[in-house]
Amino acid sequence: MKKEIFAVCLLILLLACVLINNHVLNNITNNMMLLIDETIASAEKGDWQEALERAEIIKNYWDEKSGYTHIVIRHSKLDDATAAICSFITEVYKGDMGGVIGTGRALSEEISSLFAMEKLKIGTIF
Template identity: 25%
Template sequence: MKRLWIAAAILAALFCATLLNSWYLRGFTRELTGLLEQAEALAEAGDWERADLLTRSAFEHWSSRDGYLHVTLRHSDTDLIHVGFQEVLEFIECQEGGEYSAANARLAAQIQLIYESEQLTLKNVF
């Protein structure tokens, strides 16, 4: 009977950790996509310098959580987002409006998909 309670406690701890990770990723991804949306608006207004600063701020925020993200997410997903940031920053540097907008939208969608893939839903369970 003791082993049953230990197993149940471990399962409950894992379930709580899963919920906590999902909650954290929701806030984290919303913050990043918000910064990227603000950068997009600034770039459309022609303020490439501030768009660059906001995008770099989002990238630094992403990079500061690199260890956590590599432990909790698939490496291919985190690598894809890292490459996406590099692409977006390059388009900002070249001030390529159309290419930047497409790359920025793709990056924001990839970040949002990370949260959606970690949600506890029937679609993700089965």
């Protein structure tokens, strides 16, 4: 009986961890998207200094979360996202509005697709 109780508790624990993971990744996604939008908004206003600062915050935030994301997400996907972040920062440094918007949208897509796989939906399960 002890083994079975242990098994049930372990399953419940796993389920809880999965749900918490979803929540954490959702937070990371939302924060990243917000930072990207703020950077683009700053660039559109013409305040490139602020845009640069925000872009650096994106990179630092991503690096800060990399310890966790490397445990739960495929590294190849994370590498693609990191490359997209670097492209975005490069465009901000260049001061190219078109490039900032383009790479910003690509980065948003990359980040949201990364975490979309973790969402519990019929599409992702099947």
